[in-house]
Amino acid sequence: MIAPEVMNEWYPVAMAAQICAGQRRVTQLLGQPITVHVQDGVIVVTGQAGPLHVTEAFGHVWACPGTPAHPLFPIPEALETGRRLVDVGVVRVKCSPLRAVENFLDIAHFPFVHTDVLGAEPHTEVNRYEVQIREDSDEVWATKVTFYQPQAAKSAEGGIVTQYMYRVPAPTAAVLYKTCPARPDAWDVIGIFVQPLSEELCDVWPWMALYDDATPQAELIAFQQMIFLQDRSILENQIPRLLPLDPGMEIPTQADLTSIAYRRWLKKRGLTYGAQMVAA
Template sequence: MSSPGVFANLTAQRACWHPVAFASEITDRPAHADLLGEPLVVWRGADGTPRAMSDLCVHRGTALSLGWVKGDELVCAYHGWRYGADGRCTAIPQKEDPAAVPAKARVAAYRAQERYGLIWVALDEPRWPLPEVPELEDGEWIIVPAGPYRWRCDAARQVENFTDFGHFPWVHPGLLGDPERPVVPPYQVETDGHVLRYQIVRPEAPNSDDFPVFANEQAGPPERRSRYELHLPYTIVLRLGWGGQRGMVYFFASQPVAADQCVGYVVIGRNYNTDQPDRVIQEFEDTIFGQDQVVVESQRPERVPFDLAAELHLKFDAVAVAYRKTMRDLGLAASDAIGITAK
């Protein structure tokens, strides 16, 4: 079994897009990020295009994120070595001919893109594209970012919590659920390659006076219509409706920092409450994720046990069962989280 914080058997996860930062956080200074245990430096070229490389200068192992951007290159803060977007060192100022650079003077460069207000990185050729969420790009919906949410657990635990219907009345009473109506309605999960699709109509709490973020207006027990797409390994598109024209889209993605650390990013689109300050919904998300964090960080084992015999599953846990099975089938499950048996 690998040590805490170290991933094992994650070739398949390297070939996936993962978020590493909000796009607004990557400006004219390089920034550090960790992905699947790899230290990265994320920066923008002269045209604003995001770039990602190993955050270790090949010369003395200094963090390149301590340096600065000059033109279309990244400069190391220790000795001034310069690197292009492909990771190749382009200049060594200590030499009489700075351009006479050894061929091995280069660092690993990775694919990066900016979409949905996030910077995404893939360490190997991606197996799948990012999900299509036109509501977040058509310019007609109000877009609100929330987070990042840094948790001491693996990203799969954070994702499973997001999709767990049974905990809403107990962890989020009066906000996402009603303890007087805890029954999870029946639903089906369809598996389409690396995407799980499911929808549910369930009871929810009335709109909170503190957080009037939802669009339910009917008298009596409100119902929410939720359509989920879980794009493995760690991205969720959730579309909410209340039977009318008003709609909300939750876009959630978890960054697998290390085997025992993750960062969750939320981007929310809605076509109502256009004058409401962003802070209202951001404070709502901070509250929800804060309530969840205490519970999820207490879970043992810290990493999701992908062996279905390791935990008790009931019918309303269909998402977790499908998620764990498909993660294993596609080789996306960490090897040290497999094979745990029930006690």
């Protein structure tokens, strides 16, 4: 029995362009089989008990297996003119969907996992940043995050101190805003939309909204795929596979403030699919 708080959320289940092109995606959501396809010109998601609530946004198809507690979160930047929207595709990871999101919120691993790309020794220090759970939107936000990066983006030339903001608007989705190398006055926007196939298996759909007219699409996708494959080597080797929500199982530091807030937010809202509540 899955908690209604979990059932009433929105989850990504497919890339919209693929479904609209006629592809039929037979997949899973929260351990149950579902099918995503076009019927009479409309995208439908069908489960064992019938159709699910469906919406399309940010290049992806989203489904809610229960009764939606709220509309899907907005990403206003997706509508800004001049941005390139990039559907990166899918990376399957044998881990809890919550661990995949938490890793996306983490910067301290850059020098060790994304060596010489998103970070490099000796530039390992994580400066103090601010974290809050915004009451109006009920989202986790981390702001004033800075980190030295040798190659922050495909369009970056040489090392820069990159500024970041992180946002968790849904239990299995996160969005980051980072310094745009091509336009210092704007933010590049990168999201990961995580489809919980089960509590210990997920499909991760990265998505980007960038100011970058120069880099070929294939290179943008290859860059992001490389980053996520590096992350996968970590995510598939964390013990336990579920995300521990009880303090005591894992030891955080000041650099983990976003992760701490994310875990508290999940626990408070009862979004425990993919979480471990009692230390094993």
